[in-house]
Amino acid sequence: MLNFDIHKTCSQSAARAGRITTDHGEILTPIFMPVGTVGSVKAVHMSELREDIRAQIILGNTYHLYLRPGLEVLHEAGGLHKFNSWEGSILTDSGGYQVFSLAHRRKITEEGVTFQSHIDGSRHLFTPERVMDIERIIGADIIMAFDECCPGDADFQYAKKSLTLTEGWLKRCVQRVAETEPHYGYHQSLFPIVQGCVYPELRTRAAEFVASLGAEGNAIGGLAVGEPTEKMYEMVELTNSILPQDKPRYLMGVGTPINLLEGIARGVDMFDCIMPTRNGRNGQLFTSRGTINIRNAKWAREFSPIDTEGYSFVDSRYTLAYLHHLIRADEILGxxxxxxxNLAFYLRLVREAREHILQGDFLPWKERMVRQMDNRL
Structure with a gap:
């Protein structure tokens, strides 16, 4: 079974420091999970994830891994851990967000979702049962329930209909996991997902239903998909006031470094987002002093480290000027x-958040960091 121990809570906020234990090791929380959509974190070697970034858990995506390399390859390899040589824990997203983002390629019914592959146009059907079977084969330690990710600007009636569909699918996911076994000899934990868009009535209903299931952990989905940031924080706070205190809480697909700290203050334990790698490839660097667009000419002769407060392993190796040169020259190393x-910064940030929770001064540290990171350098 997945275990979760809370080591300390913050007296001035809902933040807490804890430890999740899976069959692949310990995860100290709060934690950020690098996104390895197709089994790899883009532009990052596994040894760098372990040694430099110090990741403890990474994320894979059911939709993408199902399409490529495919289930036969993954099963023959012995699961994703052996296929990609990652020795730590893995969480798989069920593909619900891809269903949301590929609106022009899918049809949603009570049975499931029929969609066209973005690779070759072939048609496929994802049902809750099928998705659970796929996640069993991929072999993640934490598997997500299949849901519909409701758009952030959906009206109440659409959001209510979507939530009813997601709750029906969740019951089927729970049943399927209960009647099947893992393939590779280690435990897999199913996390339900709280949906409900930006409507407190629906979020309350969803959180109460999810809480009643007694799952080993729970997730908050359908946020950072177009709604105002303050509304996102409101929904997180509401949801976490209902979800069990003794289970880990995972805020899906969020977000900026400031989002992470605000989420931690509201009781979130786990995060993932493509932002650090995607934005990094586009020349945006996150630092403890604010964000940097490394393409700007102002950095061409800046020979100082990327982050002067030591938030990245590359600080002692590369300067801003050198990285500016690499990015402007379209050099892959850049x-x-x-x-x-960026990933090292995110992981260092959540480690420091944990340290300040344990020390008892999380809130003033968080407020100082939010002010600093809100700058554009």
């Missing part, structure tokens, strides 16, 4: 350095 820097 994409790699920027991606590793």
């Amino acid at each position: 994409l790699q350095i920027a991606s590793i820097h």
Whole structure:
């Protein structure tokens, strides 16, 4: 079974420091999970994830891994851990967000979702049962329930209909996991997802239903998909006031470094987002002093480290001027350095958040960091 121990809570906020234990090791929380959509974190080697970034868990995506390399390859390899040589824990997203983002390629019914592959146009059907079977084969330690990710600007009636569909699918996911076994000899934990868009009535209903299932952990989905940031924080706070205190809470697909700290203050334990690697490849660096567009000419002769407060392993190796040169020259190494820097920054940030929760001064530290990181340098 997945275990979750809370080591300390913050007296001035809902933040907490804890530890998740899976069959692949310990995860100290709060934690950020690098996104390895197709089994790899873009531009980052597994050894760099382990040694430089110090990741403890990574994320894979059911939709993408199902299409390529495919289930036969993954099963023959012995699951994703052996296929990609990652020794730590893995979480798989069920593909619900891809269903949301590929609106022009899919049809949603009570049975499931029929969609066209973005690779070759072939048609496929994802039902809750099928998705659970796929996630069993992929072999993640934490598998997500199949849901519909409701758009952030949906009206109440659409959001209510969507939530009813997601709750029906969730019951089927729970049943399917209960009647099947893992393929590779280690435990897999199913996390339900709280949906409900930006409507407190629906979020309350969804959180109460999810809480009643007694799952080993729970997720908050359908946020950072177009709604105002303050509304996102409101929904997180509401949802976490209902979800069990003794289970890990995972805020899906969020977000900026400031989002992470605000989420932690509201009781979130786990995060993932493509932002550090995607934005890094586009030349945006996150630092403790604010964000940097490394393409700007102002950095061409800046020979100082990327982050002067030591938030990245690359600080002592590469300067802003060198990275500016690499990115402007379209050199692949530049994409790699920027991606590793951003991921290392995110992981260092959540580690420091944990340290300040344990020390008892999380809230003033968080407020100071939010002010600093809100700058554009």
